[in-house]
Amino acid sequence: MKAVVCKEFGPIENLTVEDLPDPTPGAGEVLITVHAAGVNFPDGLMVRGEYQMKPPRPFTPGNEVAGVVTALGDGVTSLSVGQRVVSLCGLGGFAEKVVAPADRALPIPDGMDFNTAGGLMLVYGTSLHALQNKAKLKSGETLLVLGAAGGVGLAAVELGHAMGARVIAAASTDEKLALAKAHGAELGINYTTADLKSELKRLVPLGVDVVYDPVGGALTEPAVRGLGWGGRLLVIGFANGEIPKLPLNLLLLKEGEAIGVFWGAWTQRDPAGHAANVARLMQLYTDGKIRPHIGGAFPLNQAKEAIEAVMNRKALGKIVITAN
Ligand SMILES: NC(=O)c1ccc[n+]([C@@H]2O[C@H](COP(=O)([O-])OP(=O)(O)OC[C@H]3O[C@@H](n4cnc5c(N)ncnc54)[C@H](OP(=O)(O)O)[C@@H]3O)[C@@H](O)[C@H]2O)c1
Known part of the structure; x- marks a missing residue:
């Protein structure tokens, strides 16, 4: 699969797109084929080494994705293959595939497109x-x-x-x-x-x-x-x-x-509260009360431009990176 790679902390322009082996879901995890990943300010800070969490290098940034469940790890019964989900994944979201804990992946309502879903949750x-x-x-x-x-x-x-x-x-x-x-x-x-x-x-x-x-x-x-x-x-x-x-x-x-x-941190301390809030957001969307503005959708090989737009104060609403 193709993935954005940060080999060492530094300028966003140093990011590369590379072929990596597909990840495999472990117990309690799901494999998601990514359609859209939201770009957030902390993604850019993390690449520059300026975020409170400093992952070991190399790593693939990207903490929220929308896509389709394509494989289930052992013990996962809450989701099924083929289901459209939105999920937090910590790292690895700016890629064609990512593994996420099953309890962090939540269903997307029928009327919501992947770009909207990928930029909504965070x-x-x-x-x-x-x-x-x-x-x-x-x-x-x-x-x-x-x-x-x-x-x-x-x-x-x-x-x-x-x-x-x-x-x-x-x-x-x-x-x-x-x-x-x-x-x-x-x-x-x-x-x-x-x-x-x-x-x-x-x-x-x-x-x-x-x-x-x-x-x-x-x-x-x-x-x-x-x-x-x-x-x-x-x-x-x-x-x-x-x-x-x-x-x-x-x-x-x-x-x-x-x-x-x-x-x-709150989503991890109060998963039930988080799930209730996501359900409320999905309902507000279905009722037409919120209409997320996607200011730009960039393909994976333009991930640098997508992250720079957010960091350089150019973004209007939400920027997403698309894959698949
Ligand atoms: N506390 C939490 O749980 C939580 C969760 C998510 C995000 N955040 C934080 O919230 C902040 C915004 O995140 P975001 O994803 O919404 O980012 P964003 O889309 O880039 O929005 C940030 C806004 O800040 C303003 N800004 C002022 N000076 C800036 C500068 N030097 N560089 C960039 N932007 C500047 C810009 O508006 P104007 O041009 O209109 O001034 C920009 O639209 C980040 O610090 C992020 O870490 C916190």
């Missing part, structure tokens, strides 16, 4: 867990989403809207804001051309209830200053490369909360 899973389980976002509340046209950001916009919140999108270009508005944001703030703190004060004088922050850096503090009484900051990630420091008096003054979100 970003929508993260945002649903953050908004629903951690911030306990309520209908009628106001939600500010930073990086609102990126993978997790656009998912948060759609889910916030679906949950009945008033969504304010913040992003670096007007094109990105237009996309966020098309997916449910009521208002937009371009933080390249306008000052986030004063725009928030103008648009929401009483402050927002929840800030969803996957960007970090210099944007976090003005966003926290824009929280209202009892507001919650969701700490999602630091795509801008800088982990912000916060004056804690900002939380004291509003009885606010800063809430860390680590979706991947």
Whole structure:
């Protein structure tokens, strides 16, 4: 099978596509013929050696795939050969075939295509867990989403809207804001051309209830200053490369909360909660409440371009790598 290979940590342009032996599913695992794999920010960090998890080299990146089950390991009874599934696989997803634990592979609804499925679970899973389980976002509340046209950001916009919140999108270009508005944001703030703190004060004088922050850096503090009484900051990630420091008096003054979100670890600690959230996402999709935006689908031999689009702030919505 063909697979993307990272021989040593370094620039994304050093990735190669090579012929590797097909993987074999062990006990409790399934072999999946991959049709689409979602590209996520951590994939690029991992290739550069900048992620908290540093796999032994060589390795094939790619943590989420959609495809067809083509073989079952010993003891697997929950899935059958030929079934369409979406799965987290840790590593190995940017390949024609991958092995995944059977309990991480979940069925895809009939009406969902592989590209949508391959880009859905991680970003929508993260945002649903953050908004629903951690911030306990309520209908009628106001939600500010930073990086609102990126993978997790656009998912948060759609889910916030679906949950009945008033969504304010913040992003670096007007094109990105237009996309966020098309997916449910009521208002937009371009933080390249306008000052986030004063725009928030103008648009929401009483402050927002929840800030969803996957960007970090210099944007976090003005966003926290824009929280209202009892507001919650969701700490999602630091795509801008800088982990912000916060004056804690900002939380004291509003009885606010800063809430860390680590979706991947949570899915392992609470598999039943994760399965329930994925089922909810599939239902929201079937009901037409979420419509994931696939900003680009790249074949396996253009995996470098796909990952670079995500890392270089070029991606709109979700980028996927296609195979088979
Ligand atoms: N906590 C969790 O469980 C969890 C789960 C998934 C992802 N994450 C994290 O969430 C973050 C976003 O992931 P993603 O897959 O949604 O990435 P993405 O699609 O690339 O979106 C990130 C957004 O960040 C903004 N950004 C600002 N400065 C940037 C820079 N220097 N480089 C790249 N982007 C920059 C961009 O929006 P603008 O151009 O509009 O500023 C971009 O759209 C990452 O840090 C990732 O590790 C966390």
